[in-house]
Amino acid sequence: MLKATIDADIFRESIDSVSALVGECRLHVNENGIKTRAVDTSNVAMVSLELDADAFQSYSATEQEIGLDIAKMKNILGMVGKSDPIDLELDAEGKKLSISFRSYRYSISLLDTKTIRKDPNPPNLNLPAVVTITGDALNNAIKAAGVVSDKIALMVDPERSVFAMVAEGDSDNIRLELGQDEVTFVELAEARSLFSLDYLKDMGKVMGRASSVDIRLGIDHPVQFAFTIASDKGRVGYLLAPRIEAD
Amino acid sequence: MLKATIDADIFRESIDSVSALVGECRLHVNENGIKTRAVDTSNVAMVSLELDADAFQSYSATEQEIGLDIAKMKNILGMVGKSDPIDLELDAEGKKLSISFRSYRYSISLLDTKTIRKDPNPPNLNLPAVVTITGDALNNAIKAAGVVSDKIALMVDPERSVFAMVAEGDSDNIRLELGQDEVTFVELAEARSLFSLDYLKDMGKVMGRASSVDIRLGIDHPVQFAFTIASDKGRVGYLLAPRIEAD
Amino acid sequence: MLKATIDADIFRESIDSVSALVGECRLHVNENGIKTRAVDTSNVAMVSLELDADAFQSYSATEQEIGLDIAKMKNILGMVGKSDPIDLELDAEGKKLSISFRSYRYSISLLDTKTIRKDPNPPNLNLPAVVTITGDALNNAIKAAGVVSDKIALMVDPERSVFAMVAEGDSDNIRLELGQDEVTFVELAEARSLFSLDYLKDMGKVMGRASSVDIRLGIDHPVQFAFTIASDKGRVGYLLAPRIEAD
Numbered sequence: 001m002l003k004a005t006i007d008a009d010i011f012r013e014s015i016d017s018v019s020a021l022v023g024e025c026r027l028h029v030n031e032n033g034i035k036t037r038a039v040d041t042s043n044v045a046m047v048s049l050e051l052d053a054d055a056f057q058s059y060s061a062t063e064q065e066i067g068l069d070i071a072k073m074k075n076i077l078g079m080v081g082k083s084d085p086i087d088l089e090l091d092a093e094g095k096k097l098s099i100s101f102r103s104y105r106y107s108i109s110l111l112d113t114k115t116i117r118k119d120p121n122p123p124n125l126n127l128p129a130v131v132t133i134t135g136d137a138l139n140n141a142i143k144a145a146g147v148v149s150d151k152i153a154l155m156v157d158p159e160r161s162v163f164a165m166v167a168e169g170d171s172d173n174i175r176l177e178l179g180q181d182e183v184t185f186v187e188l189a190e191a192r193s194l195f196s197l198d199y200l201k202d203m204g205k206v207m208g209r210a211s212s213v214d215i216r217l218g219i220d221h222p223v224q225f226a227f228t229i230a231s232d233k234g235r236v237g238y239l240l241a242p243r244i245e246a247d
Numbered sequence: 248m249l250k251a252t253i254d255a256d257i258f259r260e261s262i263d264s265v266s267a268l269v270g271e272c273r274l275h276v277n278e279n280g281i282k283t284r285a286v287d288t289s290n291v292a293m294v295s296l297e298l299d300a301d302a303f304q305s306y307s308a309t310e311q312e313i314g315l316d317i318a319k320m321k322n323i324l325g326m327v328g329k330s331d332p333i334d335l336e337l338d339a340e341g342k343k344l345s346i347s348f349r350s351y352r353y354s355i356s357l358l359d360t361k362t363i364r365k366d367p368n369p370p371n372l373n374l375p376a377v378v379t380i381t382g383d384a385l386n387n388a389i390k391a392a393g394v395v396s397d398k399i400a401l402m403v404d405p406e407r408s409v410f411a412m413v414a415e416g417d418s419d420n421i422r423l424e425l426g427q428d429e430v431t432f433v434e435l436a437e438a439r440s441l442f443s444l445d446y447l448k449d450m451g452k453v454m455g456r457a458s459s460v461d462i463r464l465g466i467d468h469p470v471q472f473a474f475t476i477a478s479d480k481g482r483v484g485y486l487l488a489p490r491i492e493a494d
Numbered sequence: 495m496l497k498a499t500i501d502a503d504i505f506r507e508s509i510d511s512v513s514a515l516v517g518e519c520r521l522h523v524n525e526n527g528i529k530t531r532a533v534d535t536s537n538v539a540m541v542s543l544e545l546d547a548d549a550f551q552s553y554s555a556t557e558q559e560i561g562l563d564i565a566k567m568k569n570i571l572g573m574v575g576k577s578d579p580i581d582l583e584l585d586a587e588g589k590k591l592s593i594s595f596r597s598y599r600y601s602i603s604l605l606d607t608k609t610i611r612k613d614p615n616p617p618n619l620n621l622p623a624v625v626t627i628t629g630d631a632l633n634n635a636i637k638a639a640g641v642v643s644d645k646i647a648l649m650v651d652p653e654r655s656v657f658a659m660v661a662e663g664d665s666d667n668i669r670l671e672l673g674q675d676e677v678t679f680v681e682l683a684e685a686r687s688l689f690s691l692d693y694l695k696d697m698g699k700v701m702g703r704a705s706s707v708d709i710r711l712g713i714d715h716p717v718q719f720a721f722t723i724a725s726d727k728g729r730v731g732y733l734l735a736p737r738i739e740a741d
Contacts, residue, residue: 072394072419079391103425104391109418144573144598147566171603172566178597319641319666326638350672351638356665 002029002064002090005057008080008101010230013209014051015077017229017236019070020202021047026116030063039120045199046120046239055233057085064094067111076106122239127216127224128189129156131163133178135227139208141165141176142200148172151243152200154217156191191217193242203238249276249311249337252304255327255348257477260456261298262324264476264483266317267449268294273363277310286367292446293367293486302480304332311341314358323353369486374463374471375436376403378410380425382474386455388412388423389447395419398490399447401464403438438464440489450485496523496584499551502574502595504724507703508545509571511723511730513564514696515541520610524557533614539693540614540733549727551579558588561605570600616733621710621718622683623650625657627672629721633702635659635670636694642666645737646694648711650685685711687736697732
């Protein structure tokens with residue numbers, strides 16, 4: 001059973017955060033809220049989303065799994081006004097989800113959860129450097145790197161207290177250095193890893209709306225991004241594997 | 248003879264209403280105004296437009312027929328400012344139309360009216376249900392249906408006083424029900440017909456600007472839309488044939 | 495040596511004026527400022543740009559030539575905010591240009607000036623008619639002509655004191671006549687030449703932002719456009735060869 005009402009904007013940012021990486025996902029629903037965790041088709045990036053029951057205007061649910069076509073949900077949300085409340089309701093057999101707003105009522109078939117990749121296990125990572133940055137600054141840096149390259153190195157220099165992003169193209173490069181005026185160093189430790197901009201660009205569009213993003217980094221290790229949505233009643237995490245740096 | 252001045256916005260909405268269905272048309276001009284009626288190439292939809300002489304800032308004309316390339320006229324109107332007055336003048340032989348605004352003067356060749364399909368006869372229809380809705384609500388419903396299907400059923404349920412639109416896709420559907428708060432039931436009668444969204448989408452963009460649209464419906468019959476333009480000094484009608492519902 | 499700071503908007507309009515015609519150019523740098531002159535690949539149009547040292551917030555340079563990839567510079571400028579100051583600095587060997595704004599620092603490889611076409615010599619032209627027009631009016635006229643044709647005749651009628659633009663398509667034409675209310679006749683003389691709209695459209699987008707453009711014309715001669723940028727501390731010139739009018 002699932003019967004809930006949610007503000008259109010909150011639902012939209014939740015769906016967008018997942019659709020940056022995957023086209024379908026398995027939602028774990030219980031009385032405390034909704035969770036999902038999914039890996040992109042090439043196993044390079046992982047997204048996790050948790051939306052608490054009190055992120056909804058009203059919420060009542062029993063434990064179950066729902067297979068959701070994220071791309072279709074995005075299209076439907078395109079029809080919803082900015083702050084319309086949306087009613088979500090699962091049918092008795094758990095095969096259809098009804099999405100109602102104003103006088104409209106969509107009914108969509110859910111995916112068979114058996115056909116969706118099984119939930120990834122979050123790896124046990126030791127990422128010693130932790131930096132907090134505004135979502136806007138992070139997204140701009142990702143876009144600026146894309147002008148000259150298809151990959152970006154994220155670095156922390158603990159001695160100079162600098163968070164740096166460097167992108168090197170065939171003949172050009174860009175370097176961005178941010179100090180304590182622009183970022184918060186939650187944990188200072190040496191870090192340097194290289195990432196593909198392909199994935200970061202899509203994540204960056206979503207993170208660009210967050211007021212702050214925590215970045216966890218190591219040396220040639222994955223990067224982890226964490227930020228809240230829904231006035232802190234929801235949490236999104238991205239994990240991205242590093243690229244091997246060729247010499 | 249035709250010599251007239253018209254507000255750019257009024258002329259634009261007149262041309263747009265016709266160009267939603269056809270790329271060229273035969274204008275019937277006389278001292279009372281301008282009329283046209285045209286059927287799309289696949290004979291599924293018909294548009295009629297009447298623009299009264301007093302929709303123009305100045306107007307003088309004698310009876311004649313003009314073959315107009317609507318698509319070309321749309322391009323020219325793209326160059327005209329929002330509220331520029333436009334001067335229209337036919338040359339002596341009736342082969343060229345001059346379109347002037349500010350210091351610009353376009354001269355376009357008219358089409359030979361013999362090469363344009365002959366005027367369709369409006370069918371004699373008995374459409375017992377009549378509903379009035381805002382253009383915006385109608386256009387939004389058409390767009391919402393397009394997310395899950397390529398056809399839409401328009402229905403009136405006289406017992407519940409409900410105007411409903413239902414679109415069924417392969418696995419999803421959408422239902423919109425509007426009661427007396429949202430539409431006016433001019434004539435309550437049972438109605439249900441299925442239509443292709445292809446045509447409705449283009450009509451919907453034009454109707455979306457109308458403050459109100461009259462919809463006439465029957466059972467497995469065409470639908471007729473009627474609305475005014477030019478501060479009620481012009482009238483547009485659309486007629487759309489039903490699709491046969493397969494079981 | 496080159497070390498300079500410039501307002502992003504001024505640098506952008508300088509680069510845009512050149513990129514309307516060519517993808518790379520040779521910049522002549524000395525203590526007085528920066529100059530370039532380039533011809534498009536088909537030898538039909540020429541652009542010249544002069545940016546005085548005092549168009550920069552700070553400027554110090556010695557004489558040298560720089561090969562610049564204009565298209566790449568445009569992409570980088572897309573990342574810069576509207577009024578960010580941009581620091582430009584050449585490396586010691588003159589092979590890399592660093593472009594810094596906020597905390598970002600791009601480093602781009604310069605082109606070998608030997609691989610860039612040699613500087614065109616400006617032809618010695620006698621263009622007796624000179625008209626001044628707002629950039630906006632000029633750009634609108636170019637766009638309006640594009641609706642019916644791919645070429646435009648620019649004319650001055652000294653007897654009627656009229657500057658006219660005429661575009662003739664296969665079946666349609668447009669004529670724009672501007673008198674002393676709308677243009678300034680600096681030199682009244684008979685002029686009439688035909689030009690390809692392909693080139694004029696790209697130039698028109700740049701000229702559309704100029705408060706005024708001087709147009710110099712003759713009979714079947716090139717047209718010359720001149721306007722200032724950077725609060726009169728920079729000058730742009732376009733020269734466009736005429737098309738031969740077929741009968």
